[in-house]
Amino acid sequence: MNIEKEHEDQGEITAAEPIDTIEKYGQIARKTDNPRGNIWYLPIIGHIEGHYVMPATNKTTKYEHVIPLLLNAAESSEVDGMLVVLNTVGGDVEAGLAIAELISHFSKPTVSLVLGGGHSIGVPLAVAAQYSFIAASAAMTIHPVRMNGTVVGAQQTYDYFNKMQERVLEFVVANSHISKQRLKELMLDTTMLALDVGTFLIGEEAVKEQLIDQVGGLHDAMEKLYSVIGEARTSTPTTSTEPAHTL
Numbered sequence: 001m002n003i004e005k006e007h008e009d010q011g012e013i014t015a016a017e018p019i020d021t022i023e024k025y026g027q028i029a030r031k032t033d034n035p036r037g038n039i040w041y042l043p044i045i046g047h048i049e050g051h052y053v054m055p056a057t058n059k060t061t062k063y064e065h066v067i068p069l070l071l072n073a074a075e076s077s078e079v080d081g082m083l084v085v086l087n088t089v090g091g092d093v094e095a096g097l098a099i100a101e102l103i104s105h106f107s108k109p110t111v112s113l114v115l116g117g118g119h120s121i122g123v124p125l126a127v128a129a130q131y132s133f134i135a136a137s138a139a140m141t142i143h144p145v146r147m148n149g150t151v152v153g154a155q156q157t158y159d160y161f162n163k164m165q166e167r168v169l170e171f172v173v174a175n176s177h178i179s180k181q182r183l184k185e186l187m188l189d190t191t192m193l194a195l196d197v198g199t200f201l202i203g204e205e206a207v208k209e210q211l212i213d214q215v216g217g218l219h220d221a222m223e224k225l226y227s228v229i230g231e232a233r234t235s236t237p238t239t240s241t242e243p244a245h246t247l
Helices: 004-011 018-025 063-075 093-104 122-129 154-174 179-188 206-207 218-237
Strands: 039-049 061-063 081-091 108-117 131-134 141-144 199-202
Touching: 039 063, 039 093, 039 122, 039 179, 039 218, 061 063, 061 081, 063 093, 081 093, 081 122, 081 218, 093 154, 108 122, 108 218, 122 131, 122 141, 122 154, 131 218, 141 179, 154 179, 179 199, 199 206
Parallel strands: 039 061, 039 081, 081 108, 108 131, 108 141
Antiparallel strands: 141 199
């Protein structure tokens, strides 16, 4: 039996395939034994690819790769916390929300860091972690949901777009400190983008809008994650070796 092929099919990462993992998943398989906690890194780059395959010229994050990796990391005893690193232009709404939901319900400490950009559906992905950072030079674009291709010009189409947009709004509001009213105002602003509706936020602006928790870089994000891991270890109840007494 080809063990490496079996691991590949299951979305698992093994140390035997470092080149394969960095090409497919954007990370190198490695075993660590850090006394402060073993951090697992989830890079989300380029275009979030959903049910349709993007052209080969596009750099993509494929949901069929990321979802199994997240499930494996949640089950792994070697993972103490996760750092989500984003530089994405956005992409498929449902694929992005699916990944964001898994991050927000990850059973271990999570921190996100926006580098370069966390645009469009990258916004829910950035706020999905327990604590979020953005680099001073990084940017985030908030705009309404769009759809490519032919659409039917009917009320039902508008209702569908509105419901999909509500899904994004509700998730961002539930996982950040921004109000729904303010988020809608940013999303529908007509004064900032020349050819579009929405808002372009850079670094500190995203923090002032209470979308992201703090401006910072890699060191800040890792130190915060180590701190949360330490708090989680301290709060974990110890198992008593004394026999239980029952009535």
